[in-house]
Amino acid sequence: MSARKIGLLILLLGFGAVVETAWQVRGDLRIGPEGCRVIRGRFYGPSYSFEQTAERALPAGEAPRLEIRNAFGGVSVAAGAPGVMKVKLRKVVFLPTEEKAKAFADRIELRVSGEGSLVKVGTNREDVSRGEEAGFETHLEIEAPPETVAEVRNEHGRVDLSGVASADVASSFDGVAIEKVAGTLKLESRHGDARASGIGGGLEVTSRHGRVEISDVAGAVTLDVEHGDVSARTTGALNASVKFGGFAAERVRGDLAVRGGHSEVHASDVAGRAEIETSFAGIHLARVGGDVRATAQNGEVTAEDVAGGLFAETTHGDVRLERVDGPVQAIADHGGVTGSGLAKGARVRTSGGEVSLDGFTGPVEVEAERASVRLAPRAAIADSITASATHGEVRLDVPEGSRLDLDAESRRGELRADVPGLASSETSGEPGRGHRMAGKLGGGGIVVRLRADGDIALETKPAGPIADRPVAKPAPATPPPTSEAPPSPPKPPEAAPER
Amino acid sequence: MSRPSFSPEGVTLGVCLVALGVLWTLSNLGRVEMLPVVRTWWPLSLALWGVLELADLWVRRSSGRS
Numbered sequence: 001m002s003a004r005k006i007g008l009l010i011l012l013l014g015f016g017a018v019v020e021t022a023w024q025v026r027g028d029l030r031i032g033p034e035g036c037r038v039i040r041g042r043f044y045g046p047s048y049s050f051e052q053t054a055e056r057a058l059p060a061g062e063a064p065r066l067e068i069r070n071a072f073g074g075v076s077v078a079a080g081a082p083g084v085m086k087v088k089l090r091k092v093v094f095l096p097t098e099e100k101a102k103a104f105a106d107r108i109e110l111r112v113s114g115e116g117s118l119v120k121v122g123t124n125r126e127d128v129s130r131g132e133e134a135g136f137e138t139h140l141e142i143e144a145p146p147e148t149v150a151e152v153r154n155e156h157g158r159v160d161l162s163g164v165a166s167a168d169v170a171s172s173f174d175g176v177a178i179e180k181v182a183g184t185l186k187l188e189s190r191h192g193d194a195r196a197s198g199i200g201g202g203l204e205v206t207s208r209h210g211r212v213e214i215s216d217v218a219g220a221v222t223l224d225v226e227h228g229d230v231s232a233r234t235t236g237a238l239n240a241s242v243k244f245g246g247f248a249a250e251r252v253r254g255d256l257a258v259r260g261g262h263s264e265v266h267a268s269d270v271a272g273r274a275e276i277e278t279s280f281a282g283i284h285l286a287r288v289g290g291d292v293r294a295t296a297q298n299g300e301v302t303a304e305d306v307a308g309g310l311f312a313e314t315t316h317g318d319v320r321l322e323r324v325d326g327p328v329q330a331i332a333d334h335g336g337v338t339g340s341g342l343a344k345g346a347r348v349r350t351s352g353g354e355v356s357l358d359g360f361t362g363p364v365e366v367e368a369e370r371a372s373v374r375l376a377p378r379a380a381i382a383d384s385i386t387a388s389a390t391h392g393e394v395r396l397d398v399p400e401g402s403r404l405d406l407d408a409e410s411r412r413g414e415l416r417a418d419v420p421g422l423a424s425s426e427t428s429g430e431p432g433r434g435h436r437m438a439g440k441l442g443g444g445g446i447v448v449r450l451r452a453d454g455d456i457a458l459e460t461k462p463a464g465p466i467a468d469r470p471v472a473k474p475a476p477a478t479p480p481p482t483s484e485a486p487p488s489p490p491k492p493p494e495a496a497p498e499r
Numbered sequence: 500m501s502r503p504s505f506s507p508e509g510v511t512l513g514v515c516l517v518a519l520g521v522l523w524t525l526s527n528l529g530r531v532e533m534l535p536v537v538r539t540w541w542p543l544s545l546a547l548w549g550v551l552e553l554a555d556l557w558v559r560r561s562s563g564r565s
Binding site: 004008011012015019020022023 | 506508511512515534535537538541542544545548
């Protein structure tokens with residue numbers, strides 16, 4: 001390789017490295033007089049802490065409102081005594097000597113303002129940081145009465161909040177942990193993980209670039225998450241939009257709706273309906289109390305123990321179903337369909353993937369392109385069965401006690417019927433050339449129509465139950481703990497939609 | 500008579516400079532945000548260079564055979 005080429009390669013890779021580094025530290029890198037002060041939202045070097053406190057008495061009979069504004073430091077709100085708001089500011093100054101740090105810290109002020117029941121908490125950090133003489137963090141610790149309605153805005157600092165009536169929190173570049181909120185919670189998080197638990201009302205979460213973990217939410221939940229995994233446990237009705245991250249939900253008391261993109265979706269113990277769509281990943285459901293509608297582009301759908309009906313559509317992925325009590329409709333483009341324990345029949349259409357139904361009752365209609373069909377009802381056939389396979393075979397197990405009118409045709413294969421008692425009324429063609437058979441079993445009554453380019457085979461099997469066990473019900477979602485919630489909470493605006 | 504020389508790295512460098520200049524101008528005009536665009540697309544310069552190297556190799560082999 002010539003020196004010219006090596007030079008260009010180094011130039012391009014160096015350019016790429018510079019761009020990637022600039023992308024990683026964008027907005028977070030500043031060089032001050034003491035050297036590198038901030039990388040990814042944190043200060044480094046020797047530091048000294050100083051504290052300042054304030055207290056504010058609150059008027060009786062009115063729910064306190066708390067507004068907090070902060071940056072480059074944590075915010076902590078915890079339940080305190082009624083009638084008073086206690087605020088502590090911890091100032092951490094990054095300077096080489098305590099003397100210099102103390103002099104700088106004296107310029108940082110805690111500001112508590114507002115009138116009546118409104119308390120605004122902040123600092124003068126914007127005025128102080130304008131000179132860029134030193135790096136400093138402002139950590140706010142607040143004790144608020146349990147009836148407090150809190151609003152928090154913070155950047156580059158962790159937010160911990162608990163024991164208030166309701167909250168509206170926006171945080172970026174660090175984590176958020178919120179628990180024991182009696183009413184509603186609105187949470188916006190960017191570039192940090194978010195955790196919320198023990199929410200007595202509704203929950204609304206918007207998150208970008210961070211993991212979201214929620215649990216024990218009494219009310220309805222709305223999630224809008226991109227670039228982060230979602231974990232939800234024991235919630236009310238859940239409506240989620242998730243992109244570029246996995247989604248897992250357990251114990252949803254109401255309906256579940258998920259619109260995913262590049263998101264693997266797992267959900268179990270859903271009391272209501274489940275309506276899921278995603279792409280480039282699969283959908284996996286277990287124990288759903290209502291209907292299911294699952295659409296996966298470039299992904300598979302698996303579902304077990306569904307009490308209602310089910311609609312599943314995939315491209316480039318299989319559909320696998322176990323124990324569905326309602327009617328099933330499954331469409332798989334470039335994928336197969338496998339089902340067992342289907343209590344109310346199925347309409348199945350596939351291309352390029354096998355169809356195998358093992359244990360079913362109710363009408364069944366199967367259409368397979370470039371694939372074979374295998375049907376094993378297990379119970380005596382009591383509803384019509386229609387199956388067609390282009391470029392494939394059809395196999396049907398005939399349980400004992402079935403009564404059917406058979407109409408079968410193998411266009412280019414052989415037709416075999418190993419069914420004692422089947423009275424053939426019409427046979428035409430020959431194996432390989434339109435081999436057709438019509439007949440009755442047990443006096444007839446149920447239409448069974450089979451068409452295949454390949455072989456068609458019928459075989460008698462002993463009758464039995466269609467599944468090894470009945471459809472499992474969703475596990476009950478226990479309500480969130482309310483014993484530790486603040487007393488006399490305001491009525492949450494969004495009640496949990498119980499089914 | 501010798502074939503006029505074709506330099507893949509020269510073309511790559513030229514295209515990259517043109518692209519960077521256009522992008523920088525658009526950024527100054529407020530039409531695009533430069534860093535995200537450059538961060539997304541810069542690896543294409545390597546791909547472009549690779550394609551040109553392969554094309555050069557193919558042309559040289561073809562002309563050598565004839």
